Amino acid sequence: MKWTRRHLLAVVLGAVAVLAWGTQVHAQTDQLPSWNEGAAKQAIVKFVEATTTQGSPKFVPPAERIATFDQDGTLWVEHPMYSQVVYCFDRVPAVIKAKPELANVEPFKTVMSGNRDAIAKLSMDDLFKILAATLTGMSVEDFRAEAKKWLDSARDPRWKRPYTELTYVPMQEVLKYLRANGYRTYIVTGGGQDFVRMYADEVYGIPPEQVVGTASGTKYGYTKNGEPFLTKEPKLLLNDNNAGKPEGIYLMIGRRPFAAFGNSTGDRQMLEYTKAGAGERLAMLVLHDDAQREYAYGPAQGLPASKVGTFTQALYDQAKREGWVVISMKKDWKRIFSFEP
């Protein structure tokens, strides 16, 4: 009896394998339908086939299949301002309501003035003060409730849609294609880890434990009723940008990625670190060169550097030199957003 069940199971599993294999081969012919044929699409497919085909000299065991993605400018729109920075500015009135003494203190006074020119001139130091005031000093639950409210109601000024709809369809296809081939996809973002974790699962299918971002510490404490809770502290643990990206990957994942995707100088070290590993590695950079469908910015476009997402000429040269693949939004992507035809 026992033998019979096992035997049956083996036969049936064999049948499933054959059928599933047929299905997979069939489906794989078009897993990146929003990509035009070209070097970028080819590089992705070649990488996946080389690292996941049994018997390939570049085969990577499933447990080691890690792919990391920058978020702002790589998976969704970052121009003209990171959505999280917009969130922080939007939160300033509530912070001042809770602490009226800040109304006459810079940089809050300038933010409240609504004077766009003055706001545009705020320094990085000012920006950090605003981030600290709006993102910390509250329980993690209160933070989540506030962020959720904003994510549900805020709209991008150009497309008049929730920020969470402004993701790039071709990159969503890459995420799914990699996952269908046993890769675990991580976000490695300069943005706030807690903020991105709010929506990464719903928007990208990336669960909280696979989001690495700029992180502040928390402090464990108790309510009056003795219930434990965590408070977000204005203490920076990880500045997950530039060199902070490989450092954050080492801290949070402890494995070197086999593929990494970025779009700016903030991703340079992550791509270097990825490519420096043994075997087949993929490093890709999204170039924003489509002023009509999205934006075109950065020196590599011969255009003035924006405050965000600086794809410098030096980065472009390094990509060419080190075999990183540059993705042209204009040439490589058939379609950018899901809400467009």
Place this chain on the structure above:
Amino acid sequence: MKWTRRHLLAVVLGAVAVLAWGTQVHAQTDQLPSWNEGAAKQAIVKFVEATTTQGSPKFVPPAERIATFDQDGTLWVEHPMYSQVVYCFDRVPAVIKAKPELANVEPFKTVMSGNRDAIAKLSMDDLFKILAATLTGMSVEDFRAEAKKWLDSARDPRWKRPYTELTYVPMQEVLKYLRANGYRTYIVTGGGQDFVRMYADEVYGIPPEQVVGTASGTKYGYTKNGEPFLTKEPKLLLNDNNAGKPEGIYLMIGRRPFAAFGNSTGDRQMLEYTKAGAGERLAMLVLHDDAQREYAYGPAQGLPASKVGTFTQALYDQAKREGWVVISMKKDWKRIFSFEP
């Protein structure tokens, strides 16, 4: 043709589900064979059934099934000294060879003297100096090579075996039982994250990205040839003990565990935080009360507190008050080590 294949696949998958279900029910009758029948074993089985049975009011979706385990004293022997502390002491001669000026500086002078009484009296501050000197200031690859050499050669003084063999069979069964039911098992240790990641996969089946531990920062840099590498820095990012455990869980996982296992006051906050979540939660503490087969120590045993693993009377009282389950090594475990009958 397409329809036929799909149809066939559906039928065959249905057959597999029925067969697999039969197999699982059969296998589940004895997934914790090294546990004696009693409240502890019952609590584990009851928790797993309540949280993984479809339709149960306490059902937990697979993505949220997180279980966290302290390591030293919970998954393996911590007495008379944490293995990582032994490693650090063993590394002191090599550190002094590289930096001879330390030979006459405390606490290194005392360690080199070999005077056990003097060594036993070293302060926590001294210990931190030794940890910093022996665990940082080298590339992560050099650290891994050194740690591997030691793990392969070092032997526990009582059992004369590699430390990696001194894991508790009943706890290994709990890890496997939880994983077989869709739980992801994490180590959350006061020990060094990098050190535990060296062997956690081989010893417990827990991959590096599921090890949360005390972590120092790294610094990204380049070799003379321009190859990027990470250096371990003497900068503490996360002291993953006491309140640091829930803080570390929030940072690295971003989800509250449904089950948590510990053995000392260092695990108290992790267990509190776990139990404070909604729905069915399991909190368990291993009590070292088996002087013959392992060790008996700590005030809850009416014995002098050891320097490590303090299971205080207050912790014992809190466990009783808050419904945490105490595991008696002596009464609950049929067998402790795999190398014993």
